[in-house]
Amino acid sequence: MNANLAPTLPETRTSGADLELRGITKRFAEFVAVKDLDLLVPSGTFFALLGPSGCGKSTTLRMIAGLEAPSEGSISIGGEDVTSLPSHKRPVNTVFQSYALFPHMSVLENVAFGLKRKKDPEAMAKAQAGLEMVELAHLANRKPAQLSGGQQQRVALARALVNRPQVLLLDEPLGALDMKLRRQMQLELKTIQTEVGLTFIHVTHDQEEAMTMADTVAVMNEGRIEQMGPPRELYELPRTAFVANFLGKSNLMRGEVTGKRAGLLEVDVAGHSVLLPEDRAVQTSGQVVVGVRPEKITIDRTSSGAAHNELSGTVIDVSFTGTTTEYLVDVPGIGRIGTFSQNRGQQPAAVGDTVYLYWEADYSFGLAGDERMDAGVEQ
Amino acid sequence: MTQTISKSGLSDLRSKDEIRAERRKGRTGIYLVAPGLLVLALFFALPVVVLLAMSLYVKPPGAEIGEFVPGFEIGNYMTVLSAYWPELLRSFWFALIATVLALLIGFPMAYLVAVRLREKPLLQGILLVLLIAPFFSSFILRTQAWKQILADEGFIAQALKFVAILPADGHLTATPFAVVAGLTYNFLPFMVLPIYANLGRLDTRLLEAAGDLYASPMNSFFRITLPMSAPGIFAGTLLTFIPAAGDYVNSALLGNNRNTTMIGQVIDSRFFKVIDYPGAAALSFVLMVSILVLVTIYIRRFGTKELM
Ligand SMILES: Nc1ncnc2c1ncn2[C@@H]1O[C@H](COP(=O)(O)OP(=O)(O)OP(=O)(O)O)[C@@H](O)[C@H]1O
Ligand SMILES: [Mg+2]
Numbered sequence: 181m182n183a184n185l186a187p188t189l190p191e192t193r194t195s196g197a198d199l200e201l202r203g204i205t206k207r208f209a210e211f212v213a214v215k216d217l218d219l220l221v222p223s224g225t226f227f228a229l230l231g232p233s234g235c236g237k238s239t240t241l242r243m244i245a246g247l248e249a250p251s252e253g254s255i256s257i258g259g260e261d262v263t264s265l266p267s268h269k270r271p272v273n274t275v276f277q278s279y280a281l282f283p284h285m286s287v288l289e290n291v292a293f294g295l296k297r298k299k300d301p302e303a304m305a306k307a308q309a310g311l312e313m314v315e316l317a318h319l320a321n322r323k324p325a326q327l328s329g330g331q332q333q334r335v336a337l338a339r340a341l342v343n344r345p346q347v348l349l350l351d352e353p354l355g356a357l358d359m360k361l362r363r364q365m366q367l368e369l370k371t372i373q374t375e376v377g378l379t380f381i382h383v384t385h386d387q388e389e390a391m392t393m394a395d396t397v398a399v400m401n402e403g404r405i406e407q408m409g410p411p412r413e414l415y416e417l418p419r420t421a422f423v424a425n426f427l428g429k430s431n432l433m434r435g436e437v438t439g440k441r442a443g444l445l446e447v448d449v450a451g452h453s454v455l456l457p458e459d460r461a462v463q464t465s466g467q468v469v470v471g472v473r474p475e476k477i478t479i480d481r482t483s484s485g486a487a488h489n490e491l492s493g494t495v496i497d498v499s500f501t502g503t504t505t506e507y508l509v510d511v512p513g514i515g516r517i518g519t520f521s522q523n524r525g526q527q528p529a530a531v532g533d534t535v536y537l538y539w540e541a542d543y544s545f546g547l548a549g550d551e552r553m554d555a556g557v558e559q
Numbered sequence: 560m561t562q563t564i565s566k567s568g569l570s571d572l573r574s575k576d577e578i579r580a581e582r583r584k585g586r587t588g589i590y591l592v593a594p595g596l597l598v599l600a601l602f603f604a605l606p607v608v609v610l611l612a613m614s615l616y617v618k619p620p621g622a623e624i625g626e627f628v629p630g631f632e633i634g635n636y637m638t639v640l641s642a643y644w645p646e647l648l649r650s651f652w653f654a655l656i657a658t659v660l661a662l663l664i665g666f667p668m669a670y671l672v673a674v675r676l677r678e679k680p681l682l683q684g685i686l687l688v689l690l691i692a693p694f695f696s697s698f699i700l701r702t703q704a705w706k707q708i709l710a711d712e713g714f715i716a717q718a719l720k721f722v723a724i725l726p727a728d729g730h731l732t733a734t735p736f737a738v739v740a741g742l743t744y745n746f747l748p749f750m751v752l753p754i755y756a757n758l759g760r761l762d763t764r765l766l767e768a769a770g771d772l773y774a775s776p777m778n779s780f781f782r783i784t785l786p787m788s789a790p791g792i793f794a795g796t797l798l799t800f801i802p803a804a805g806d807y808v809n810s811a812l813l814g815n816n817r818n819t820t821m822i823g824q825v826i827d828s829r830f831f832k833v834i835d836y837p838g839a840a841a842l843s844f845v846l847m848v849s850i851l852v853l854v855t856i857y858i859r860r861f862g863t864k865e866l867m
Contacts, residue, residue, distance in 0.1 A: 245771050246770070246771075247767045247770070247771065266770070266776075267767070267770040267771050268770045268771075268772075268773050268774055268775050268776075268778075269773075272771070273771060273772065274768075274771045276764065276767075276768060276771075278764055280762075280764045280765055280767065280768035281768075282765060282768070282769070282783060283765075283787070284786050284787055293769070293772050293774070293782075294772035294773055297772060297773035297774050297778065298773055339772070340772075343772070343773075
């Protein structure tokens with residue numbers, strides 16, 4: 181892990197607790213599901229774990245919940261080592277990816293289960309309130325099998341939330357909900373999290389969800405965390421090709437550093453000169469990969485007149501999305517570059533047109549030269 | 560258009576095709592159960608009727624042994640009931656104890672094989688075969704073997720005498736203990752298999768969820784595993800209790816003593832030794848009806864809804 185990318189978050193007034201994973205490795209027989217994971221999540225943080233299927237997100241949550249023992253490393257919650265504590269003694273609750281509702285109990289009994297185990301005298305009232313929060317109070321007496329997938333998911337959410345655990349683990353808790361309900365639950369979750377100050381670890385496939393809700397986002401790949409930080413930092417300054425491609429889209433070009441001046445690296449990319457701030461580059465000499473986000477690029481029929489960070493090519497695909505028009509431009513020697521422009525009534529470029537693409541040097545970011553440029557590209 | 564649709568209105572909404580399809584479905588069902596119904600009529604309903612008729616036969620004056628003529632002698636029931644009600648009660652009592660013991664022994668076995676050994680399919684398979692293995696040998700032979708095991712010269716009796724749990728002149732065979740032990744042993748697989756089948760489907764992620772919600776393993780067992788295995792326990796107890804109550808092999812081989820006689824043994828001797836067909840038939844009928852009543856009460860109390 182890059183030490184300088186550790187999250188810097190203000191301490192909030194909380195009933196949550198710090199969560200710390202040190203050197204966590206999980207092996208299933210030969211297969212390594214999680215590799216030497218170090219993670220510090222300060223109390224009261226909304227922490228999102230993002231990554232492709234099978235990268236070890238659920239396994240990480242299961243180790244925090246105490247449902248899986250790490251092969252190596254230790255876990256502490258609120259400064260207390262819980263590595264060998266069984267799950268029922270950990271101040272942690274989980275919203276399971278599979279919901280895992282108890283089929284022989286009513287919805288209300290499901291939600292009250294944890295409260296009753298803690299001998300909360302107001303268990304039933306709190307459970308009822310929890311159901312109201314997820315707008316399912318009218319179905320309190322049904323059995324889980326009589327609910328739709330989205331309703332079951334909300335019951336699972338209520339069942340974990342009503343316990344107000346120091347750390348709440350959410351394994352894709354909103355996956356089965358439609359867009360409207362999803363936004364509503366996102367707001368609800370965020371409100372509860374900030375009001376009560378709980379520590380949330382939220383696993384999701386939805387990067388927009390991760391970016392809008394989380395204080396800190398970690399991108400996980402093949403059992404390790406590729407990069408971690410505030411959403412904006414992660415988006416604007418990805419440190420690996422995987423993050424650049426998995427979190428939003430990126431245009432990546434391989435080149436050779438040919439010179440430095442005034443804090444900028446000059447990179448030769450297939451004969452074009454591209455400038456890159458030295459402090460935004462992982463590597464400052466030899467072969468590097470230069471990246472730029474599509475929305476940072478201006479597409480124009482005429483050249484900007486600048487000698488740097490301008491490419492020209494032929495439009496090979498145009499798609500109109502309403503607010504924007506997206507373009508795919510083939511640049512000789514580099515390949516395809518994607519970009520888009522706001523629809524402000526201008527005449528859009530057409531397939532076959534020759535266009536100029538340019539962007540400010542400050543928007544470039546630099547990755548190691550040996551990166552696979554298609555790492556993390558979603559099919 | 561009104562928003563409310565009456566019940567009849569709803570059925571009007573179904574097209575002719577739909578109604579025809581539904582009828583066809585109903586007819587298919589009848590074709591499918593017809594052979595079964597025929598077999599039941601032939602091999603169950605008919606014998607029961609014959610049995611009922613037989614239980615009311617009368618012995619004509621000066622008849623030979625085994626000679627009876629059709630009649631309507633309700634007194635047959637009074638006679639056998641007043642003579643054999645202790646054996647009837649004992650049968651249910653022994654069957655009940657054996658069922659409870661089989662549950663206490665069988666549940667942990669089923670749980671071990673079905674849940675705990677899920678990750679070890681080889682061991683699971685071996686133990687499952689061992690559970691079923693008794694079915695491959697004769698019931699009577701196995702009971703005979705138990706007689707040897709519990710015999711006065713057998714190591715169990717010797718060992719118990721050595722530690723003075725059993726008095727020096729005590730026996731294990733020809734005691735209620737031996738009969739109940741035999742019943743428990745012989746009907747154990749009937750208890751284990753339904754519970755095994757049920758626990759095999761138990762989603763262990765529910766136990767993880769319970770643990771995550773602060774339930775200790777013990778708590779999870781009683782609140783999740785046990786209630787969810789209720790249908791298996793229900794089937795197992797019925798499959799054990801019903802044959803055990805009517806059994807005569809165990810009481811004959813392991814008991815054969817006045818205070819171990821069960822009703823099946825009485826019926827057996829009425830039929831084949833005393834040649835009192837109406838008495839035997841009346842007792843069989845009483846046994847059948849009592850089991851039916853007990854089982855109905857049991858199903859009413861614990862069955863149906865709770866099992867879903
Ligand atoms: N009990 C297990 N035995 C063997 N391999 C396992 C086990 N549990 C998980 N794995 C493997 O570990 C890897 C990580 O699994 P995990 O469930 O953590 O993925 P995930 O990131 O949550 O994926 P998804 O987004 O699809 O839920 C997967 O390759 C999976 O096959
Ligand atoms: Mg998962």
